[in-house]
Amino acid sequence: MRLSQLFTKTLRENPKDEESVNAKLLTRGGFISKVMAGVFEYMPLGLSVLNKINNIIREEINAIGGQEIFMSVFQNHGVWAMTDRWNEASGVMYQFKDNTGKDYGLAFTHEEPITVDASRYITSYKDLPKAVYQICNKFRNEPRAKSGLLRGREFMMKDLYSFHATQEDLDDYYEKVATVYMRILERVDVSAVRTFASGGMFSKYSDEFQVLAEVGEDTIYINEKENRAVNKEVYNDEVLSDLNWNKENLVEKRAIEVGNIFKLGTRFSEKLGLNYTDENGDKKPVIMASYGIGPARLMGTIVELHNDKNGIIWPESVAPFKVHLIVLDGKNKEGDKIYDDLKKSGVEVLYDDREDKSAGEKFADADLIGCPLRIVVSEKTLEKDSVEMKKRNEKDAKLAKISQLLDLLNR
Ligand code: ATP
Ligand code: MG
Numbered sequence: 001m002r003l004s005q006l007f008t009k010t011l012r013e014n015p016k017d018e019e020s021v022n023a024k025l026l027t028r029g030g031f032i033s034k035v036m037a038g039v040f041e042y043m044p045l046g047l048s049v050l051n052k053i054n055n056i057i058r059e060e061i062n063a064i065g066g067q068e069i070f071m072s073v074f075q076n077h078g079v080w081a082m083t084d085r086w087n088e089a090s091g092v093m094y095q096f097k098d099n100t101g102k103d104y105g106l107a108f109t110h111e112e113p114i115t116v117d118a119s120r121y122i123t124s125y126k127d128l129p130k131a132v133y134q135i136c137n138k139f140r141n142e143p144r145a146k147s148g149l150l151r152g153r154e155f156m157m158k159d160l161y162s163f164h165a166t167q168e169d170l171d172d173y174y175e176k177v178a179t180v181y182m183r184i185l186e187r188v189d190v191s192a193v194r195t196f197a198s199g200g201m202f203s204k205y206s207d208e209f210q211v212l213a214e215v216g217e218d219t220i221y222i223n224e225k226e227n228r229a230v231n232k233e234v235y236n237d238e239v240l241s242d243l244n245w246n247k248e249n250l251v252e253k254r255a256i257e258v259g260n261i262f263k264l265g266t267r268f269s270e271k272l273g274l275n276y277t278d279e280n281g282d283k284k285p286v287i288m289a290s291y292g293i294g295p296a297r298l299m300g301t302i303v304e305l306h307n308d309k310n311g312i313i314w315p316e317s318v319a320p321f322k323v324h325l326i327v328l329d330g331k332n333k334e335g336d337k338i339y340d341d342l343k344k345s346g347v348e349v350l351y352d353d354r355e356d357k358s359a360g361e362k363f364a365d366a367d368l369i370g371c372p373l374r375i376v377v378s379e380k381t382l383e384k385d386s387v388e389m390k391k392r393n394e395k396d397a398k399l400a401k402i403s404q405l406l407d408l409l410n411r
Contacts, residue, residue, distance in 0.1 A: 001044070001321070001350050001351065002353050003350060003351060003352040004354045004355075006045075007044055007338055008030030008043045008044065008045065010365050011027065011030075012028075014028060017034075019146065019147075020146070020148040020150065020300075021304055022147070022149055022150065022303040022304050023147070023148025024127070024148075025303055025307055025312050026046065026148065026300075029312060029368050030369040031043060031046030031049065031308070031320075032148075032149070034209050037146025037151055038142055038152045039152065040152065042069070045320040045369065046098065046320075048320040048321070049318050049320050050156070050296070052137050052251060052317065052318040052319075053295045053299055053318055056184055056187050056259050056318075057106075057135065057184055057252060060183055060187075061180065064180055065131050066133045066160055067131065068133060068134065068135075069132070069134050070111060070134050070136060071134050072113070073107050073137060073138075073306075074105075074107075074288065075106065075107050075112070075113065075167065075307070076104070076113070077102070077105065079112045079116055080112050082112075082265070082272055084270050084271075086105070088335060089108065091105065091141065091143070092108050092140050092141055092142075093105045093108050094108075095308060100321055106139035107138055107139065108138050108139055108140045109157075109292070111264065111290055112272065113224060114132065114161045115268040115269060115274050115288070116272055117132075118130070118274050118286065119272060119274040119275075120162055121272055122163060122274065122276055122286060123275075123276060124276055124277050125276055125278050127276060128165040128276060128286065129162060129164045129169055129170075129173060130163045130351060131160070132160070132331070132394045133160035133161070133291075134158070134161070135157070135295065136156070137154050137156055138154070138155060138156075138159075139154050139165060140152075140277060141153065141162055147215060147217075149296045149297060149300030149303075150215065150217075150256060150301065150304075151297075152297075154199075155294060155297065156295045156296040157292055157294050157382060158292070158293045158294075158295060159290060159291070160276055161239055161289070162291070162292040163286050163288055164286065164288070165284075165286070170263065170287050170288075170289055171263075173289070174261065174263060176406060177291050178207055181291075182194065182209070184293065185198065185209060185211070185258065186311065187317055188302060188317055188318050189305075189317065190301055190302060190305055191212075192209040192210060192211050192258065193211075193212070193227055193228065193229045193255070194208075194227070194229070195207065195210045195220050195230065195235040195255075196208075196230045196231065196239060196243070197231040197234060197260065200262055200263050201262065201264050202265025202266070202267070203233060203265050204238075204242070206262045206263075207261050208231060208257045208259065209259035209260070210229060210231075210257055210344070211255055211256045211258055211295070212253050213254065213305060215254070215256065215261050216256035217256070217257075218231060218232070218254070218255045218256070219254060219255070219410060220253055221250040221252055221253075222250060223243075223245055223254055224249075229253075230245075230250075236357065240396065248368040256304070258298050258300050258301055259292060259293040259294070260289075260293075261289065261290070261291040262288075262291070264288040264292050265287060265289055266285040266288070267285040268286070268288055268351070269285040269288055269342055272283045284392060291354040295369065299318075302314070302318060306370075307370075308367075310368065311368035311370050312368065312370030313370050313393050314392075315372075316372045318373065319370070319371050319372050320348075320349075320369070321348040321349055321350040321371045322371065323347055323350070323373050323374075324349075324352065324366045324369065324371040324373070325339055325342070325350070325376075325377070326349075326352045326359075326362045326366060326374065326375070326376045326377070327353055327376075328365070328377065328378035328379070329374060329378050330355070331382060332355070335353060335377045338377060338405070339353070341405075342405075342406070345406050347409050347410075350371055352365065352366070352370070366392075367392070370392055371392065373389060373392070374389070374390045376390075381399060384401075385401055385404060386399040386400055386402060387400055389408075
């Protein structure tokens with residue numbers, strides 16, 4: 001992508017109405033554009049990052065048998081009334097009437113409609129287990145939407161739902177998902193702690209995936225030896241004795257909840273008629289679990305963890321482009337040639353070909369946008385048939401021969 005053609009421009013000043021690091025840097029870099037508090041749009045650079053995060057999630061969830069679907073955000077009042085959540089969740093769910101007076105809602109999660117879907121296809125033990133997931137926006141009436149992508153009123157979620165005949169089968173799958181969640185988080189370069197939390201309907205605890213960060217809204221107590229933690233909301237003598245943990249060995253930290261998985265048991269299947277017949281012909285409710293991870297919150301978290309005073313430092317796996325190529329001294333012909341060669345060999349390049357920007361402005365934008373590798377083509381480097389290469393997370397630049405550039409990058 002040529003910077004001269006890019007839809008967005010970087011901003012020198014921090015947005016006045018944002019406090020969080022992720023909102024400031026992502027806005028200044030042109031990754032996101034604000035609609036209102038808690039509602040952001042993704043511009044080309046931002047969408048590129050989000051898509052990379054989503055594709056890592058897809059690869060990992062597909063590998064454990066998840067099948068991708070795409071559900072409606074629009075919700076039917078009747079179905080939510082059957083589980084009593086229309087009233088229970090009226091604080092968080094946007095609910096409204098159409099002009100005939102009929103009630104509708106916007107999905108803040110999708111347990112009800114997915115259970116209805118499953119009841120159309122699952123009738124026998126032979127149909128189980130199954131796992132389906134989607135990546136789509138959720139809406140929540142969040143009273144404190146002030147941390148950029150960390151807490152939106154409209155935000156993206158990957159939600160996976162699994163359906164089982166037996167508790168053992170569910171327990172097995174649940175552990176697989178927990179393992180895969182840790183791997184997803186490792187791949188996007190945030191290290192997470194699996195954390196005991198509230199909200200497991202058919203288990204004592206749910207599991208959260210918490211990333212240590214001061215901006216986080218959660219307080220957790222970490223057992224560093226086991227790399228596990230307990231959320232403050234369930235932290236008491238009972239949980240300590242359940243886990244056989246000693247208070248003295250735990251460290252209190254602030255953290256961001258990026259994922260949360262729940263054993264739902266038969267709460268939804270019983271209310272919505274999702275049953276199967278077992279080997280003996282007996283009718284039983286299907287046992288369910290749900291698993292959420294927030295790609296948008298994760299993107300904000302990555303920025304909170306990976307930045308310096310000049311901008312973002314994207315991990316390579318999610319960077320909008322691998323290379324930020326800068327041409328100086330009007331050497332655009334030479335720059336264009338390198339840009340084309342890199343693109344042809346499959347390297348993702350953001351090319352600063354702008355003729356009306358100074359070297360200083362171009363370097364500042366490269367640091368702000370945060371691609372992992374900066375390559376500069378200038379009169380000085382061309383005298384040595386070279387370009388200058390510098391990693392975003394290192395201080396020193398080095399020269400590399402243009403003839404060896406592709407080899408170096410594809411290594
Ligand atoms: P929180 O306690 O932070 O409000 P939650 O426990 O209500 O979150 P879940 O229902 O467990 O959230 O949703 C699953 C995942 O979706 C979360 O772990 C998080 O990554 C993401 N998520 C939830 N709410 C938001 C939000 N308002 N903005 C961005 N991401 C969110
Ligand atoms: Mg949660």
